[in-house]
Amino acid sequence: MAPSTFSRWLRPEVYPLFAATGVAVGICAYQLIRNITTNPEVRVSKEKRAAGILENFDEGQKYSENFLRKFVRNKKPEIMPSINNFFTDPQNN
Incomplete structure (x- = not known):
């Protein structure tokens, strides 16, 4: 990337935007991992999917x-x- 790109996006005024986006991505990742690992309706392994309802x-x-x-x-x-x-x-x- 060109130095102008870094100087355009990595300024102190943009830090709150990065923080808000990071928090939103973190919440989405937490919910995705929680649903995949603990939701009783989500079955990732083939053996559990074969069990049906x-x-x-x-x-x-x-x-x-x-x-x-x-x-x-x-x-x-x-x-x-x-x-x-x-x-x-x-x-x-």
């Missing part, structure tokens, strides 16, 4: 109830709960 509800439940879903299940959908409580509930202030 399986009625394995425990494995499907384990896949759908991942760590993040368990963590946020009983939480209120708020980004900053203390600030929300401060402005919405004047009796506690």
Whole structure:
């Protein structure tokens, strides 16, 4: 590549674009690897594909109830709960 190409794309203004693209590619790669390795409906090996349709509800439940879903299940959908409580509930202030 010509030096002008490097000087055009490798400037500090472009770093956030590279970071956002890298995060998006990382999320896509994580989801792809997770689906290939743990999804009960994806069968990569020939022996598992020959089994046909399986009625394995425990494995499907384990896949759908991942760590993040368990963590946020009983939480209120708020980004900053203390600030929300401060402005919405004047009796506690």
